[in-house]
Amino acid sequence: MKRRTIIGLGGSALVGLSAVGSGAFASVRAERTLTVETTDDADAYLILNSDDPNLDNSAYATESDGLIEIDITEETETGEAPNGDAVTSDGVNPFATTTIEEVFSVENQGSQDVEVSITSIDNEFDENSRFQMLGTDIPGKEDGFRTNLFEGTGDLPVLSPGDSFAAGLEIDATGDLSELEDLLTDLQVTIQAFAVSEGDQT
Amino acid sequence: MGTGAFTNVTADRQIDVDVRDDTEAYLALQPVDTSGDPIDDPENGSRTPLAQDDPFALINEDTGRLDLNVTALNVDAVTTIPNLFQVSNLGRNEVDIHFEKSFEGEGPGNPDAVSFYRGQDDPETDDPLGDEDNGITLGDGNSFVVDLVADTEGIAPEDNIINTLTIVGVDVNRGDSA
Amino acid sequence: MKRRTLLATLGVTAAGTAIGTGAFTSVEATRTVNVNIADEDQALLAMEPIDDTITADEERGEIRLSFDEDPGDGGNGRGPGSESTYLFDRLFRVTNQGTQDVFFESDFEKTHGDQEIGNVGFYVAETDDSLLDGESAVAKIEPGQAAEIGTLIGTQGVDPELDNSAEFDFDATITASDEVPGDGVTVLDNEGDEVNDGVSGQ
Numbered sequence: 001m002k003r004r005t006i007i008g009l010g011g012s013a014l015v016g017l018s019a020v021g022s023g024a025f026a027s028v029r030a031e032r033t034l035t036v037e038t039t040d041d042a043d044a045y046l047i048l049n050s051d052d053p054n055l056d057n058s059a060y061a062t063e064s065d066g067l068i069e070i071d072i073t074e075e076t077e078t079g080e081a082p083n084g085d086a087v088t089s090d091g092v093n094p095f096a097t098t099t100i101e102e103v104f105s106v107e108n109q110g111s112q113d114v115e116v117s118i119t120s121i122d123n124e125f126d127e128n129s130r131f132q133m134l135g136t137d138i139p140g141k142e143d144g145f146r147t148n149l150f151e152g153t154g155d156l157p158v159l160s161p162g163d164s165f166a167a168g169l170e171i172d173a174t175g176d177l178s179e180l181e182d183l184l185t186d187l188q189v190t191i192q193a194f195a196v197s198e199g200d201q202t
Numbered sequence: 203m204g205t206g207a208f209t210n211v212t213a214d215r216q217i218d219v220d221v222r223d224d225t226e227a228y229l230a231l232q233p234v235d236t237s238g239d240p241i242d243d244p245e246n247g248s249r250t251p252l253a254q255d256d257p258f259a260l261i262n263e264d265t266g267r268l269d270l271n272v273t274a275l276n277v278d279a280v281t282t283i284p285n286l287f288q289v290s291n292l293g294r295n296e297v298d299i300h301f302e303k304s305f306e307g308e309g310p311g312n313p314d315a316v317s318f319y320r321g322q323d324d325p326e327t328d329d330p331l332g333d334e335d336n337g338i339t340l341g342d343g344n345s346f347v348v349d350l351v352a353d354t355e356g357i358a359p360e361d362n363i364i365n366t367l368t369i370v371g372v373d374v375n376r377g378d379s380a
Numbered sequence: 381m382k383r384r385t386l387l388a389t390l391g392v393t394a395a396g397t398a399i400g401t402g403a404f405t406s407v408e409a410t411r412t413v414n415v416n417i418a419d420e421d422q423a424l425l426a427m428e429p430i431d432d433t434i435t436a437d438e439e440r441g442e443i444r445l446s447f448d449e450d451p452g453d454g455g456n457g458r459g460p461g462s463e464s465t466y467l468f469d470r471l472f473r474v475t476n477q478g479t480q481d482v483f484f485e486s487d488f489e490k491t492h493g494d495q496e497i498g499n500v501g502f503y504v505a506e507t508d509d510s511l512l513d514g515e516s517a518v519a520k521i522e523p524g525q526a527a528e529i530g531t532l533i534g535t536q537g538v539d540p541e542l543d544n545s546a547e548f549d550f551d552a553t554i555t556a557s558d559e560v561p562g563d564g565v566t567v568l569d570n571e572g573d574e575v576n577d578g579v580s581g582q
Contacts, residue, residue, distance in 0.1 A: 041409070046407045048411070056209070056479060056558070057479050057480075059479050067411060067412075068411055069412045069414070070413040070414065071415075072424075073414050074416060081525065082524060082525065085524060087476075087477055087524040088477065089426065090416060090418035090422035091416030091418035092211075092415060092423060092424055093211050093418070093425055093427075094417050094418070094419065094420055094439075094440035094441070094442060095214070095440065095442050096212060096423075096425075097210075098212075098424065099209065099210040114407075131415070169415075171415055171417075173417050174214070177440070180417065184413070184415040184416070186412060186414060187412070187413040187414070187415075188412060189410070189411055189412075190408055190409065190411075191407075191408075191409050191410075191411060192407065192408045193406060193407045194406045195405045195406065209478055209480050210557040210558070210559070211425040211554075211555070212554070213425070214551050214554075215443055215552045216549065216550075216551065216552075217444075217445040217446075217447070217488070217531075217549070217551075218444075218547070218550075219447045219460065219500070220447060220448030220457065220460075220545045220548075221459060221460055221462050221497075221535050221538045221547075221548065222457065222459040223462075223543065225456075225542075226456050226458055226545075227458070227460060227462075227464070228459065228460055229461060229464070230461070231461075262542070264541060265462065266544065267462055373469070376469065376506060
């Protein structure tokens with residue numbers, strides 16, 4: 001068969017090429033340089049900030065190898081007593097419901113509006129479980145507004161670039177405790193942000 | 203940033219209360235006989251004088267509480283009724299006990315016409331059981347017997363005198379730990 | 381046709397605008413949560429008996445109040461009498477092991493008992509004229525501080541009958557929250573003294 005050589009088969013030249021019908025080739029492999037870097041949760045496109053000084057309960061969020069982790073376990077240092085001693089606790093109350101708001105902040109450092117939610121990829125919990133995550137201090141919402149963050153629930157936070165909200169949690173430790181303790185050990189929570197309104201972009 | 207974080211713990215806890223009749227209450231009250239000892243059938247009461255239908259002191263079967271009846275006093279007289287009832291401290295601490303008398307109804311009554319004395323005291327020389335300054339310190343497990351003295355001078359028949367006696371007990375150490 | 385598709389795809393990649401500017405369509409980040417359910421005396425709102433003839437602790441140290449002494453060996457029982465107001469000072473200790481000031485109050489609901497009972501309430505230290513019901517008063521406990529809680533039992537309206545006793549069970553719903561109470565609610569410190577720094581109504 002006839003072969004014709006297309007001149008300028010490279011990066012920028014391809015943009016201008018319009019006569020597509022004439023370039024017959026069986027395959028092409030074009031290697032390019034791509035710079036991809038990860039960064040800590042505190043600096044990423046979706047910031048998960050464990051150290052936000054504006055949040056009352058950031059003591060329960062820590063950063064480990066750049067990843068945020070929530071810990072309310074033995075000897076968690078919670079604050080400072082009037083005499084300067086550290087205050088520690090071993091965990092949440094048994095046979096009680098504990099709500100802890102403002103544990104870490106979530107900030108959009110991208111360029112589009114995103115809707116933020118959480119899910120359990122192992123299906124360990126849902127919006128009705130005894131472990132819940134809540135959002136407060138949400139831009140565009142009134143003081144004191146609080147919402148369940150589980151995907152598919154009513155009023156998930158939408159963040160424009162530069163906006164943030166505070167994530168907290170609620171533990172219902174009434175009833176049987178051993179099942180709940182299993183759930184709350186090494187629980188994997190997936191925090192999601194999906195761009196909104198311009199249709200499905202995936 | 204909004205109104206600030208909201209940490210909230212809600213815990214339901216159980217409280218059991220067993221309300222006892224007066225013979226078994228922490229501040230126990232019961233009728234006594236003429237020797238000053240608790241009687242076996244407190245619902246039948248201590249002795250009943252001919253002049254009235256009810257015993258001086260009894261435990262009301264329906265309410266479980268001590269009722270006192272002194273309903274035939276002579277006017278313009280001083281009447282002493284010893285061994286009216288007993289007060290016992292069934293708690294675990296020493297308490298100071300005092301009495302408060304009152305009348306509730308039409309008119310002021312005459313609560314001062316009636317005085318209560320500790321059985322072993324002498325009304326001639328000792329003070330009656332009254333306000334906090336005239337109380338009795340009672341150790342846990344201990345008791346004292348109460349006598350009544352009524353002075354009806356200036357009081358006419360059918361006048362109102364008193365209808366409520368409030369017995370107050372306070373732990374002797376209360377207020378010390380400030 | 382295959383070739384056009386291949387060119388078009390290469391064209392988008394080479395233009396290279398999507399990756400550099402921080403727009404993202406979605407982010408899914410899975411993170412770890414560890415929450416311990418502590419014993420009652422080590423939890424965020426730690427509670428423990430002081431007077432252990434009345435305050436007992438059960439599974440996980442859950443406190444329970446029992447105004448009912450039954451020797452059970454044929455001896456007479458003891459308990460509060462009727463038509464009386466009993467005060468029981470310093471039955472249990474509440475220690476704030478959390479991160480923020482909390483305001484402590486309790487609601488009571490009779491769950492068993494045939495008759496009405498005068499009143500049941502909690503108070504702090506010896507300030508028994510201000511029951512911690514959230515409407516007349518609350519107790520403010522700072523992190524590291526402890527409050528000693530007593531109980532008022534009013535048995536007006538109760539007729540136990542001779543040789544009988546009238547049993548009542550109550551649920552005390554204890555709430556400790558960092559939400560500042562409204563105007564008109566007396567705020568007491570952990571020792572029962574009124575706090576006068578204008579904390580309420582902020």
